[in-house]
Amino acid sequence: MAALVLGAVYWLTLGALDARVDDQMDHEIESLVEELRTVGPDGLVAEVRRRSERSGNRFYLVTEEIHGSVAGNWPKGAETGRDGELSFGEEVNGFHIVRRLRVESRSFDDGRRLLVGRDVSEQHVFEGNLRLALLGAFAFALLFAIGAGLAISDSLLRRVNAMNATIGEILAGHAKQRVAVRGTGDEFEVLAGRFNALLDENDRLLAQIRSVTDDIAHDLRTPLARMRTRIESALAACRDPAAGDALHALFAETSAILDTFNALLRISQVESGALRDGMLEVAFDEIVRGAAELYAPVAEEAGLAFEVDVADGLRVRGDRHLLAQAVANLLDNAVKYGRGRVRVAASAKEGDVELVVEDAGPGIPQTERARVLERFVRLEPSRGTPGTGLGLAFVAAVARLHGASLSLEDAAPGLRVVLRMSGPESRQLATA
Amino acid sequence: MKVLVIEDDPTAASYLVKALSEAGHVADEVADGMQGLQRARLDTYDALVVDRMLPSLDGLTVIETLRKSGVHTPVLIVSALGEVDERVRGLRAGGDDYLVKPYAFSELLARLEVLVSRVRGPAQATCLRVGDLELDRLTRSVTRGGAPVELKPREFALLEYLMRHAGQVVTRTMLLEAVWDYHFDPQTNVIDVHISRLRSKLDRGPGKPLIETVRGAGYRLRGPAPA
Numbered sequence: 001m002a003a004l005v006l007g008a009v010y011w012l013t014l015g016a017l018d019a020r021v022d023d024q025m026d027h028e029i030e031s032l033v034e035e036l037r038t039v040g041p042d043g044l045v046a047e048v049r050r051r052s053e054r055s056g057n058r059f060y061l062v063t064e065e066i067h068g069s070v071a072g073n074w075p076k077g078a079e080t081g082r083d084g085e086l087s088f089g090e091e092v093n094g095f096h097i098v099r100r101l102r103v104e105s106r107s108f109d110d111g112r113r114l115l116v117g118r119d120v121s122e123q124h125v126f127e128g129n130l131r132l133a134l135l136g137a138f139a140f141a142l143l144f145a146i147g148a149g150l151a152i153s154d155s156l157l158r159r160v161n162a163m164n165a166t167i168g169e170i171l172a173g174h175a176k177q178r179v180a181v182r183g184t185g186d187e188f189e190v191l192a193g194r195f196n197a198l199l200d201e202n203d204r205l206l207a208q209i210r211s212v213t214d215d216i217a218h219d220l221r222t223p224l225a226r227m228r229t230r231i232e233s234a235l236a237a238c239r240d241p242a243a244g245d246a247l248h249a250l251f252a253e254t255s256a257i258l259d260t261f262n263a264l265l266r267i268s269q270v271e272s273g274a275l276r277d278g279m280l281e282v283a284f285d286e287i288v289r290g291a292a293e294l295y296a297p298v299a300e301e302a303g304l305a306f307e308v309d310v311a312d313g314l315r316v317r318g319d320r321h322l323l324a325q326a327v328a329n330l331l332d333n334a335v336k337y338g339r340g341r342v343r344v345a346a347s348a349k350e351g352d353v354e355l356v357v358e359d360a361g362p363g364i365p366q367t368e369r370a371r372v373l374e375r376f377v378r379l380e381p382s383r384g385t386p387g388t389g390l391g392l393a394f395v396a397a398v399a400r401l402h403g404a405s406l407s408l409e410d411a412a413p414g415l416r417v418v419l420r421m422s423g424p425e426s427r428q429l430a431t432a
Numbered sequence: 433m434k435v436l437v438i439e440d441d442p443t444a445a446s447y448l449v450k451a452l453s454e455a456g457h458v459a460d461e462v463a464d465g466m467q468g469l470q471r472a473r474l475d476t477y478d479a480l481v482v483d484r485m486l487p488s489l490d491g492l493t494v495i496e497t498l499r500k501s502g503v504h505t506p507v508l509i510v511s512a513l514g515e516v517d518e519r520v521r522g523l524r525a526g527g528d529d530y531l532v533k534p535y536a537f538s539e540l541l542a543r544l545e546v547l548v549s550r551v552r553g554p555a556q557a558t559c560l561r562v563g564d565l566e567l568d569r570l571t572r573s574v575t576r577g578g579a580p581v582e583l584k585p586r587e588f589a590l591l592e593y594l595m596r597h598a599g600q601v602v603t604r605t606m607l608l609e610a611v612w613d614y615h616f617d618p619q620t621n622v623i624d625v626h627i628s629r630l631r632s633k634l635d636r637g638p639g640k641p642l643i644e645t646v647r648g649a650g651y652r653l654r655g656p657a658p659a
Contacts, residue, residue: 225534229447232537235648236454248648251536258534259617266514266616278517293586294612297625321516325616332619391619 002141006134014127021118025104028058028116033106041112045071048114057119059101065111072115075101080115100124159188163195171370175203213375214268217261224261228254263390264375270322270397278319279402281424284353285314288346291327298335305341314346314353317424318402326398327355329391330417334359338414351423360414369408395419433478433548437461438468438494439510440486448481451537465489472498477505478548481540484511484522492525499526506547510535516615538649542601549600560595562655565634565642567595576634576642586611587630594643594653603650627651 028051036044048060052073061072061080074080078088083103090097099121106114162179169177178199179192231254235247292308299306316323334342338359345356364372364379371377373396378389395417399406404421435452437459439445445461452459460475462468465486472480472494480498484491495507507529509522514532522530528550529543560567564577572588574581583591589611594602604623608614627643635641644652 221534226443226447228534229451229537232648233447233451233454236451251648255536262514269515278515290612294614294618294622294626297629298620298622301625321615324614328614328616328618336620388619 002145003138006138006141010130010134013130017123017126021102021120021123025102025116025118029104029106029114032060032114032116036108036112036114041110044114048072057122059115059117059119061113061115061117063113063115074115074117075099078117079103080113085120156188159192163192170199175199175206210268210375214265217264221258221261221265224254224258228258260388260390263388263394267375267390267394267397270394270401273401279317280320281315281317282320282323283314284316284318284323284355285310285312285346287320287324288314288327288344288355291324291331292344294328295331295335299338299342302335302338304335304338307341307343307345309343309345309347311347314348315424316353316402316421318421319398322398322401326395326419327357329395330355330357330419333357333391334361334415334417337361348423349420352420353423355419356416357419358411358414358416360411363410363413363415364408366410372408373406433544434458434476435460435479435481435544436468436472436475436477437481438463438465438472438486438491439481439483440464441483448537448540452541455541463487465491465494469494469497472505473501473503479544480505480507481544482507482509482527484509484513484518492522492527495522495526506544506550508540508543508547510540519615538601539603539605542603542606542649545600546597546602546606549597560592562595562598562653563642565595567592576636579636581633581636583630583633586626587633590626590630591634594651598653598655601646601649601652606650 032044032047035047039047045062048062048071051058052060052071059072059074059078061069061074063069063080075088075090077090078101079086083105085100085102087098087100090099099119100123102118102120104116108114166177166179178196181189181192181196183189228251231247231251235244235251238244238247288310289308292306292310296306296308331342331344334344334357338361340360342360343356343358345358347354368379372379372392375393376389377393396406398404399419399421402421404419407418407420409416409418435457437445437448437452439448439461440463442463445463449459449461460471460477462471466488468480468482468486469489482491482494486494489497491509491511495509498505498507507527509527509530510533511518511522511530512533519530528547531540531543558569560569566575567588568574569592574583574588574591590607593607593610604621605617607623608617627645631641631643634643640654642654644654646652
């Protein structure tokens with residue numbers, strides 16, 4: 001577009017200049033012809049001489065058949081034979097300069113010729129300058145357009161990337177993340193605002209689902225407990241072994257449902273943050289060792305090599321019982337799903353305390369890792385294994401309560417769970 | 433044994449009383465704290481089951497008042513408040529054990545029987561003996577029929593607890609609480625694995641298997657309660 005506009009300017013300007021020069025030359029010829037017609041050849045010669053004297057870039061020549069050139073200031077090296085534009089050389093102060101001359105001529109019946117010339121070198125220089133200027137302008141416009149385009153697309157890209165990163169974090173389990181809104185009010189901000197509103201709505205629905213499941217768990221707990229008591233009392237009175245077996249199975253099933261409900265309510269209780277007050281500095285190494293000791297025989301029975309590598313003196317600020325249950329849940333999973341070996345390690349890392357539980361089982365695909373931290377989410381192939389689907393959700397809740405980071409990684413093969421929490425000192429600094 | 437149930441939920445109370453009598457015990461029920469306090473003072477009970485939240489006088493105050501007036505009947509607190517902090521408060525008030533609702537009756541019964549025998553039995557014997565099994569708490573050694581049995585520290589604690597309550601049912605939850613100080617039930621039956629290891633170490637000789645499984649409840653170490 002810019003190129004078209006600039007091109008048009010170029011051609012129109014040059015055209016106008018050319019037309020003007022041509023007009024002037026036509027006019028001069030006409031006036032000289034008029035002189036010849038009214039005054040005669042002497043008048044023409046006199047007029048040509050007069051004009052030749054005062055002009056800088058206008059050239060004239062009158063030739064006769066017999067005498068050759070009779071008047072005019074025609075430049076030395078310039079042709080006289082043809083009309084149009086021609087070049088001629090000139091020596092100025094020892095420099096050879098090439099000039100451009102536009103020539104228009106008129107021949108008369110008596111053999112006279114009249115030549116009018118115009119030095120258009122300057123016009124050419126102007127033309128060149130104009131071309132240069134326009135090309136420069138074009139190049140500048142082009143560069144500016146490219147630069148502006150890049151800047152705009154970069155800024156757009158950055159904002160799109162920011163939104164993408166937020167979505168990524170939310171998918172990775174940080175549900176509270178939102179897109180930053182800077183208040184410029186443009187379309188992107190509107191989009192970001194809408195997007196955030198959508199996320200808030202999503203959170204609200206999730207919370208609603210949780211509270212509904214909590215209510216169900218809470219309300220069904222009492223009748224279920226009564227049911228279990230009735231089963232127990234029937235069991236106490238039962239003398240028939242077959243009926244006894246059925247009652248025992250019923251008792252176990254009811255207990256399992258109650259356990260699930262209790263686990264669910266416990267997660268909600270942990271998530272409510274109500275337990276944060278009871279946090280003390282506790283010996284994390286002992287918690288991990290205790291849980292490892294509890295699970296070591298289970299791992300061995302399952303034919304797993306059980307490696308325990310716990311550093312001494314690891315202390316964190318937290319709830320001993322919740323942490324113990326979280327570690328136990330991780331070990332429970334590792335022993336349940338692991339193959340070959342299970343490794344438990346706890347160590348100090350730059351002021352933090354890090355727990356690693358690693359198995360060589362089937363692992364959890366990348367896309368499922370955030371999901372398995374939700375309540376009741378179990379990977380399809382493992383549905384057959386006993387469990388409530390609440391173990392990792394509990395661990396995630398405990399991690400959040402303790403401000404710890406929980407990440408599920410690929411142990412290639414298997415799953416590596418890393419729980420990292422700050423040591424008691426940094427924590428105190430943070431809360432002070 | 434004779435048990436007083438102080439519980440304001442009539443359905444829960446009547447189930448409990450019925451179940452206790454079916455198990456061969458005598459049980460009375462009262463529905464509020466004030467009445468409960470009076471009954472516990474006047475009558476002689478082997479154990480009290482006290483709900484934490486009661487009308488007129490809450491469960492913890494009932495227990496504190498009883499203890500101040502010199503009544504040392506074992507108390508099992510039952511409560512919907514399951515947090516460890518709540519448990520600690522209950523035990524500080526003078527309760528002897530704490531059971532979170534909803535509980536299985538077998539769990540409550542096992543705990544009551546252990547509580548009652550704790551009062552009857554010797555407090556801190558250094559040497560425990562059940563049949564041909566001997567456990568010395570000072571040397572931390574165990575012998576069966578005179579032959580030494582090598583145990584790991586947790587296995588030792590597990591056996592000690594079983595021997596203290598020989599002849600009584602102890603539940604998996606009780607073992608987790610007493611031996612591991614865990615107040616939650618792991619998903620996998622870890623206790624079963626530990627018991628089976630302990631069994632394999634104890635039952636090497638020709639003697640009878642010592643630890644029996646009580647279906648739907650827990651385990652029992654064969655033999656009479658240590659008198």
